[in-house]
Amino acid sequence: MDTREREELARLLKALGEYNRLSMVYELCECSSPRNAMCLCECCSVDASVASRHLKVLAQEGVVQVVKKGRERTYSLNKTAIAQKLRALADQIES
């Protein structure tokens, strides 16, 4: 694993390691259909602007996928990609 990858992984873990962001991820886990920021800001009781910023971070790190739908944007989890990265780290740690 080179430096670049390690930096990327650190950013991913940091993105997931903030309580409100993690709560949004869990929320998205439980909803089968994509949600918008207005909905997701409720699960952690923050302003919509705050949720928007958190979701931007999650999108940058590839945790969520954004789809523009009219005046709203819906977010869904990149389940397999994230799960794969977490498992890869688990494997490496256990090796």
Next chain:
Amino acid sequence: MDTREREELARLLKALGEYNRLSMVYELCECSSPRNAMCLCECCSVDASVASRHLKVLAQEGVVQVVKKGRERTYSLNKTAIAQKLRALADQIES
């Protein structure tokens, strides 16, 4: 998963999500035997005091185990515990 567990998981991910700390974890991955802070501070070119603080964070979150050996303390990874938590999160995300 209740609030307490989620906070705990967020703290774990945050602990792993800092580049120098993650580097120490990788370093510990590669050494089969436990290492002390003096050794671990080299892999990320920081002061020993900084390494000491980082290792304290990792210990608090259960990432590493500390063994007091004379005037030094040796650190080793709690491999299975961490791997298990990461896989549990992966499973939950993928579900």
Next chain:
DNA sequence: GACATATTTGCGCAAATAAGCAAATATTAC
């Protein structure tokens, strides 16, 4: 005891982070 080594702690500083609010922007509906 004196000295060396490993770690921790206190302090200060700079940068990053999270939050809320208000304003700006985009898009839909009427």
Next chain:
DNA sequence: GTAATATTTGCTTATTTGCGCAAATATGTC
């Protein structure tokens, strides 16, 4: 066009974080 809704952005504030250095502490060696 106007009004309503969803999002983003700018601004400010408060807090946290990471770092280095120096001093303090702990422990082993002589």
